[in-house]
Amino acid sequence: MKKQKLVIIGGDAAGMSAASKVRRENKEIEIIVFEKSEYTSYSACGIPYFISGKISSSEKLIVRSPEQFKKKYNIDARILHEVLEVDTSNNRVLVKNSTEKTQFWENYDKLLIATGGKAYCPDVANRDANGIFGVSTLRSGIKIDSYIKDFNPKNAVIVGGGYIGLEMAEALLIRGLKVSLVNRSEEIMNTLDPDMGTLIHKAMKNLGVTIYSNEELKHFETEKDRISAVVTNKRTLKADLVILGMGTSPNTAFLKNSKIALSEKGAVKVARTQRTNIRNIWSAGDCAETFHLVSKKPFYVSLGTVANKTGVIAGKNIAGGKAVFPGVVGTAVCKICSYEVARTGLLEKELQKLNIEYVTTTIQSKTRAHYYPDAKDITVKLIADKKTGRLLGGQIVGEEGAAKRIDVLATALTNRLTLRNIIDLDLSYAPPFSPVWDPVQIAARKLISQLGK
Amino acid sequence: MKKQKLVIIGGDAAGMSAASKVRRENKEIEIIVFEKSEYTSYSACGIPYFISGKISSSEKLIVRSPEQFKKKYNIDARILHEVLEVDTSNNRVLVKNSTEKTQFWENYDKLLIATGGKAYCPDVANRDANGIFGVSTLRSGIKIDSYIKDFNPKNAVIVGGGYIGLEMAEALLIRGLKVSLVNRSEEIMNTLDPDMGTLIHKAMKNLGVTIYSNEELKHFETEKDRISAVVTNKRTLKADLVILGMGTSPNTAFLKNSKIALSEKGAVKVARTQRTNIRNIWSAGDCAETFHLVSKKPFYVSLGTVANKTGVIAGKNIAGGKAVFPGVVGTAVCKICSYEVARTGLLEKELQKLNIEYVTTTIQSKTRAHYYPDAKDITVKLIADKKTGRLLGGQIVGEEGAAKRIDVLATALTNRLTLRNIIDLDLSYAPPFSPVWDPVQIAARKLISQLGK
Incomplete structure (x- = not known):
C-alpha cells in the first residue's frame, strides 16, 4: 500500500502541534510542513518581551527548530516555503520556494491549513511603508528590533488599543521611545466593557502613553518610503515607528479560489473536529474559526492556547482518531507594566x-x-x-x-x-x-x- | 407577639457571619452573642503574620468590634462570656460572665453553636504548661507575642507538621528563634501525599528548620511551671516555646451532656442547612462537621472560608430562609517563606x-x-x-x-x-x-x- 502523505501549511503553534500529534499516533504517514518564514514552532506571544529586552534573544522564543522536528519526529518541515494555492480537486498545493525562487505542485492525501493570522490594517495609503509593523510572527518581531537599532526612532504610534498594542506600548516605553496610541473608541481595550477599559486607559496614561480616543486612522505619510506620520480624522501625528494593534485577520487570502469555506471575516470554517467542508482537509489555529460556548455561535479569536489545542485535535483526527474541540469561552489575559x-x-x-x-x-x-x-x-x-x-x-x-x-x-x-x-x-x-x-x-x-x- | 430571641455561642467568623446575615434578613429578632474571649470577628489565619511582625498590630486582624456590631447591626455581642452548658429541653444556656465571675441561664428561641476549634493535643504530662501554645484564637496569638517579648525564648519546637505549624515555623524563624519540628510521619504536611510532602520537607530544611521525622510526642518537661523540653519516643528536645501543630479539634466539650449529636471526633453533626439534630439549633464553622463532595462522606475541616460560608447559610436558615451548603472538596493553601x-x-x-x-x-x-x-x-x-x-x-x-x-x-x-x-x-x-x-x-x-x- 502506498504511504499516506499529510501536508501542513504553516509551521507554528497549530501546525506543529498537529504534526507532532499525528506522528505520535502514526509512525508511517509522511508529514511535510511548508512554512513561509524562517522559523518553526515559536511563541509569537513572547515578541513584546523580546522587543522590551526582558528576553535577551529571539532564539529563546523558539520551541523547536526544523532540524529538531526532523530528528525527533521525522517531520519534514520546510522553511521559506510559501503555499500560494490549494487545488482541492486534484489534492495538491502550489508551493513557492523563496530561497531558490522556484514553484512546484505538491500532492497530498490529507491537508492541514494552519497559516495563522496577521495584524489587521484597513486599506489606507502607504500601509506597506517601512516602519509600520504588525506583531504576529517572529520575523516581524526581529524586524522591529532591527528597525529600532538601525533607525533609532523617537516617536512610536500604536494604532489600536488591543492587547498587542498595549504590550507593545510597554515594550517601546522600555526601549525609550515616546509612545502615542490612536484608538477608535472612547476607551482602550474594547475586549473589556468601557467601565473596565477606562481603568486601563488611566493606567496607560499614568505610564506616560498619550492616548487619542475616538480617532480613526485615515492614512500614513512617508518620507523616502519610510513612515513619517499617522494621519487620523483629527490630526497628523509625527511617527517614525508604527505598530498595528487593531486585531488579527486570518491568513487565508491564498484560499480565495479554493472550494474551502471561509467565514465573512475570512476564517476557515471548521466543525468541532477541525475538519473543513472538504473531507480530507482540516484547519486549526489563528486562520480558523472556533466556537463560543457562551454565545453558542461561531467565533474568531487568535490565541496561542487555542492554536495549540485545536492543532492537537486536528492531529488526532488526521491520524484517524476521534477528538472534538468543544470551543472557547473568550478568555484572555494581558500584563502592562504592573x-x-x-x-x-x-x-x-x-x-x-x-x-x-x-x-x-x-x-x-x-x-x-x-x-x-x-x-x-x-x-x-x-x-x-x-x-x-x-x-x-x-x-x-x-x-x-x-x-x-x-x-x-x-x-x-x-x-x-x-x-x-x-x-x-x-x-x-x-x-x-x-x-x-x-x-x-x-x-x-x-x-x-x-x-x- | 413576643420578640424571638437568637442566641449565638461564639463570636468569630461563623458566629458573626451568621449574626449579620440574620440581621440583614430580619430586623426584629433579638440577637445575643456570647464570646468567651475579648474579641469578636477576627482573622485567626492572620496570627502567624502578626507573630512574624509582617502585620504590625493584632488590631489589624479584627474585622469588627462588639461596639461596631451593636451600632451597625443591633447585635448584642458579649465578650468574656463563656457558655458552659446547653439545656436543650428547656431552650436555655448556662453562661459564665468571666469579668464579674457570675453565672446565669439565658433562654433562647433559636440557638447557633459556633464555638470554633482549638489546637489538638494528646493527653500527655504537662500539656498545660506555660509556653505551650495552640494558634486558634487571637488571644493565643497575643499570648505568644507577649511570651516571646517577656521571656525571650531561644528554642522553639513545633509539634506536628501541618499548615499552622509550618506558618508558625516561618514566623518564629523571622523572630530569630531556633526552630525544630517533631513529626509523627516520614514527611511533613500529611495533607499532601508523601511524594509532594517531601518537597516541603526539603524546603523547610533549607530554611533552617530541624525536622525530626517518625517521632511521637510523649510528654513535656517543665521548670518552674514553664516548658523546658519536648520528649519524644526518641529524644528529649530542649524547648522554651512549643507550638501545637497537630491539627484542630472542635470546641464542643460543653455539649457533652446535651442532646446535640456529635461525630466521633466531637464535631457537631449538621444537615446541609447547618441544622443539628435539634429542631431549633444550628451549628457552623470549625466546631461543626461538613460534607466532602468527592468522597461523599461527612468531613471535618477547620478553615476560615468554610466558617464564613456555613455561617451565612446558618444565618439565612435561622432567619426563615432556605439555603444549603453543598460541602467542600478539601481545598487548602499555605505559604512558607517563598x-x-x-x-x-x-x-x-x-x-x-x-x-x-x-x-x-x-x-x-x-x-x-x-x-x-x-x-x-x-x-x-x-x-x-x-x-x-x-x-x-x-x-x-x-x-x-x-x-x-x-x-x-x-x-x-x-x-x-x-x-x-x-x-x-x-x-x-x-x-x-x-x-x-x-x-x-x-x-x-x-x-x-x-x-x-
Whole structure:
C-alpha cells in the first residue's frame, strides 16, 4: 500500500502541534510542513518581551527548530516555503520556494491549513511603508528590533488599543521611545466593557502613553518610503515607528479560489473536529474559526492556547482518531507594566446584541487579606443572566496576583455555573493569597443580592 | 407577639457571619452573642503574620468590634462570656460572665453553636504548661507575642507538621528563634501525599528548620511551671516555646451532656442547612462537621472560608430562609517563606481506603512562559479515577504564582470534570502568567496519556 502523505501549511503553534500529534499516533504517514518564514514552532506571544529586552534573544522564543522536528519526529518541515494555492480537486498545493525562487505542485492525501493570522490594517495609503509593523510572527518581531537599532526612532504610534498594542506600548516605553496610541473608541481595550477599559486607559496614561480616543486612522505619510506620520480624522501625528494593534485577520487570502469555506471575516470554517467542508482537509489555529460556548455561535479569536489545542485535535483526527474541540469561552489575559487585565465570557454589548437580559456588578477588593503586606488592588466585574443567575462574563483589572483568578470564571462559564454555584466553590484561602472570600466570590455575592436571590 | 430571641455561642467568623446575615434578613429578632474571649470577628489565619511582625498590630486582624456590631447591626455581642452548658429541653444556656465571675441561664428561641476549634493535643504530662501554645484564637496569638517579648525564648519546637505549624515555623524563624519540628510521619504536611510532602520537607530544611521525622510526642518537661523540653519516643528536645501543630479539634466539650449529636471526633453533626439534630439549633464553622463532595462522606475541616460560608447559610436558615451548603472538596493553601503549597480533593491514602481505583501523575513546569524572566518552579500532581478519567485530587508545590492554580482544580472537582474536560478549559494565557498550556493542563495531558484515552 502506498504511504499516506499529510501536508501542513504553516509551521507554528497549530501546525506543529498537529504534526507532532499525528506522528505520535502514526509512525508511517509522511508529514511535510511548508512554512513561509524562517522559523518553526515559536511563541509569537513572547515578541513584546523580546522587543522590551526582558528576553535577551529571539532564539529563546523558539520551541523547536526544523532540524529538531526532523530528528525527533521525522517531520519534514520546510522553511521559506510559501503555499500560494490549494487545488482541492486534484489534492495538491502550489508551493513557492523563496530561497531558490522556484514553484512546484505538491500532492497530498490529507491537508492541514494552519497559516495563522496577521495584524489587521484597513486599506489606507502607504500601509506597506517601512516602519509600520504588525506583531504576529517572529520575523516581524526581529524586524522591529532591527528597525529600532538601525533607525533609532523617537516617536512610536500604536494604532489600536488591543492587547498587542498595549504590550507593545510597554515594550517601546522600555526601549525609550515616546509612545502615542490612536484608538477608535472612547476607551482602550474594547475586549473589556468601557467601565473596565477606562481603568486601563488611566493606567496607560499614568505610564506616560498619550492616548487619542475616538480617532480613526485615515492614512500614513512617508518620507523616502519610510513612515513619517499617522494621519487620523483629527490630526497628523509625527511617527517614525508604527505598530498595528487593531486585531488579527486570518491568513487565508491564498484560499480565495479554493472550494474551502471561509467565514465573512475570512476564517476557515471548521466543525468541532477541525475538519473543513472538504473531507480530507482540516484547519486549526489563528486562520480558523472556533466556537463560543457562551454565545453558542461561531467565533474568531487568535490565541496561542487555542492554536495549540485545536492543532492537537486536528492531529488526532488526521491520524484517524476521534477528538472534538468543544470551543472557547473568550478568555484572555494581558500584563502592562504592573497592571494585569483579564476577561472571559461575553461583554455587555455582545449580550445586548444577543437580546440576553443580564445584570452586572463591579467590586473593589484586594489580592491578599487586607492586613497582609503588599495586598494589591483588584476590580472584578461580573455579568449574569437576569433570569437564572448563570454567569455570562467576567472582567478583572488589578495588579500583581489579580488576573489569573479569571480561570475560575472561565471554568465556571464552561460548566454553566450560576452565581450561587460560584459562591459555594471551595476556593483556596490563606492571607498571602486572598481575602477570606475570594474577590470573584465577593462579586458573585454582591450580584446575587442585586438579583434578590 | 413576643420578640424571638437568637442566641449565638461564639463570636468569630461563623458566629458573626451568621449574626449579620440574620440581621440583614430580619430586623426584629433579638440577637445575643456570647464570646468567651475579648474579641469578636477576627482573622485567626492572620496570627502567624502578626507573630512574624509582617502585620504590625493584632488590631489589624479584627474585622469588627462588639461596639461596631451593636451600632451597625443591633447585635448584642458579649465578650468574656463563656457558655458552659446547653439545656436543650428547656431552650436555655448556662453562661459564665468571666469579668464579674457570675453565672446565669439565658433562654433562647433559636440557638447557633459556633464555638470554633482549638489546637489538638494528646493527653500527655504537662500539656498545660506555660509556653505551650495552640494558634486558634487571637488571644493565643497575643499570648505568644507577649511570651516571646517577656521571656525571650531561644528554642522553639513545633509539634506536628501541618499548615499552622509550618506558618508558625516561618514566623518564629523571622523572630530569630531556633526552630525544630517533631513529626509523627516520614514527611511533613500529611495533607499532601508523601511524594509532594517531601518537597516541603526539603524546603523547610533549607530554611533552617530541624525536622525530626517518625517521632511521637510523649510528654513535656517543665521548670518552674514553664516548658523546658519536648520528649519524644526518641529524644528529649530542649524547648522554651512549643507550638501545637497537630491539627484542630472542635470546641464542643460543653455539649457533652446535651442532646446535640456529635461525630466521633466531637464535631457537631449538621444537615446541609447547618441544622443539628435539634429542631431549633444550628451549628457552623470549625466546631461543626461538613460534607466532602468527592468522597461523599461527612468531613471535618477547620478553615476560615468554610466558617464564613456555613455561617451565612446558618444565618439565612435561622432567619426563615432556605439555603444549603453543598460541602467542600478539601481545598487548602499555605505559604512558607517563598514556597507555596496547595491541595484539593482526596489523597492517595484516602482513595485506597475508599477502594477507588485511581491513576496519578506529577509534572514539573514553570509559573510563566519558560523564557519569561522570573518564571518559577511549579510541581503539579493530579489524581484521577482509573475508569472514567474524572479528577479526584490535585496538589501543587511551587514558588510565587504557583498555588492559586489549585482553584481551577477545586472548581473542576465540584463539577466532576474529567481530565479531558480540564484540557479543554479555556484558561488564560500570556507569557507573564503561564506557559501556553497551564501547568494543571500539562499534568492533565500527561495523565490522560497514561490512561490511554
